[in-house]
Amino acid sequence: MTPVVVHDPTLRDGQHAVRHQLGVAALRGYAEAADAAGVPVVEVGHGNGLGASSMQVGRAAVSDDLMLSTVREALRRSKMGVFMLPGWGTSSDLRKAIAHGADVIRIGVHCTETSLAERHLGWLAEQGAEGHCVLMMSHMASAAELASHAAAAVGYGARAVGLMDSAGFFLPQDVTSRIGAIVAAVDVPVIFHGHNNLGMAVANSVAAAQAGARIIDGCARGFGAGAGNTQLEVLVPVLERTGFSTGIDLYGLLDAADFAERELMPAPPTTGTLSIVSGLAGVFSGFKHQVLDASTRAGVDPRDVFFELGRRQAIAGQEDLIVDVVAELGRTAV
């Protein structure tokens, strides 16, 4: 059996599904359950990471400080992970997270903008921290481009590097070629983080592991934006059956997922109309709530809004474009 590290961003990426409103009891309860199951890394934060509570994406119910101290206290065996987007959070957020006991610090960048992470990855390496780099919206670049950006991230100091399929656009063969190219280009563990817009998240994650990825992300009940992420409690047994060991206790994992369904979300994510459309349009699923709100107010079709955002190549973080696109479609409609 080949070991893979399962990385669980339920308490970070799941925030997108509930407008960043997870409370302290939910954070503590899920972290304890994941820890008891032996999930290696539990990631926590606002959906867009440290320092990202904002009107642009959504203001969080709980401060970064309180989220991190709550989850830190709840974890005995699991490492605590955090996420940060340069331009949203800053080095001072990273310093605070390390002071709170964060073990794994992921720097996210659009997949062709790795140099935005140069400073932060370098600083993390200087601190001796475990800095990872994740290339977001990775369907927007070729395998060769992704490999060269991944190699650059390792040069900056990343101790793991990989892909987020932020729009849930990939099919398994897309993942195989891209992860394969990265595995060939770097000598650090490679990460895959799937989204389920087209129902492919578990299949894509297995393809990633088979192509050499050694850190695979999954969220309880798929808790995440839109159609959700790779469903953790499905991912783990499927990985085990395909020859990868995770070290996670199955019953503990199922208990954690039951807790998540009961306490974290009004309902588990489903592949609704807008999730399919955002996947096809290649737009980050996290735009869903705002697209729906603005489209409803203006009386335009939210599907048109997603396809227009895709045409404009909106990347994660560009939620401010929604208002402009809705206004423009509203004008052309009358």
Place this chain on the structure above:
Amino acid sequence: MTVSELGLAGRIRVGVIGTGAIGQDLVSKLHRSPVLECALVIGRNAASEGLAYAARLGYPVSDGGIDAVLAADRPFDVLFDATSAAAHAEHWRLLADVPTLLVDLTPSKIGQMVVPTVTGVGGVTGRDVSLISCGGQASIPVAHALAERFAVDYIEVVSTVASTIAGRATRLNLDEYVATTQHAVTTFTDVAETKAILNISPAVPPATFRTAVHAVIPGADVAGVRAVVDEVAARVRAFAPGYRVTACSVAGERVVVSVEVTATSDVLPPYAGNLDIINSAAILVAEQHAARLSPAAGTGARA
């Protein structure tokens, strides 16, 4: 004094340090200014495109970095600093005893902050002027106008810059960009809770520079917001003609104003409005300084 001692036709002596897109556009704008003489363009790489551009226009160039500024036979009246936040802090220290006005285009947060439509450009008292950031120059006019007219509980500015014109210094200075822009928004709106965000867009063709100003304004009405914003946009267009409001939305107490800025420049592509607006503000500051040094400078006769 002879004409040569006065400087060319009474213009004040301006140096430009930094030869990226900002530096090149500054040189092109100096080339068009009747009162600013581009006396030296300074980089650190003799083969840089920016130095070649300045040389083609006939301006003296040096690849000696800040040492070339210190070695100049007489001080510059104005030095535009288009390097990086850390380099500017060093330049400010080295030039402490030199009677040069530093106009800082980096987000170093050292100097007196200027946003032309908010602070004016005539009230400079120190020797270091901070242009804050491109996002600050685009968003603060709107944020300030909203805060003057309404009771604002929270304000947030989100800018998007095309990847192709975000150079290495910009990429390494995101922390300073965020901190300095947020500090300026707080200072000029008097709103306690503020936030600044920067996105770099990889879109092809490149995306036009934009800024969204989000605000929480209880009781806001769309007509009132629109009137305030249109008025301030017209005033910004007096020096940055590509500045326009693209959307203005009010939902309950949530207000969003989107602004796009296109560049009017000899060297910048139209989408690079971020560089055009900050550089146009810098030129205004320098021209005002010229008028202060020499009230007749505009007529070509220096006192």
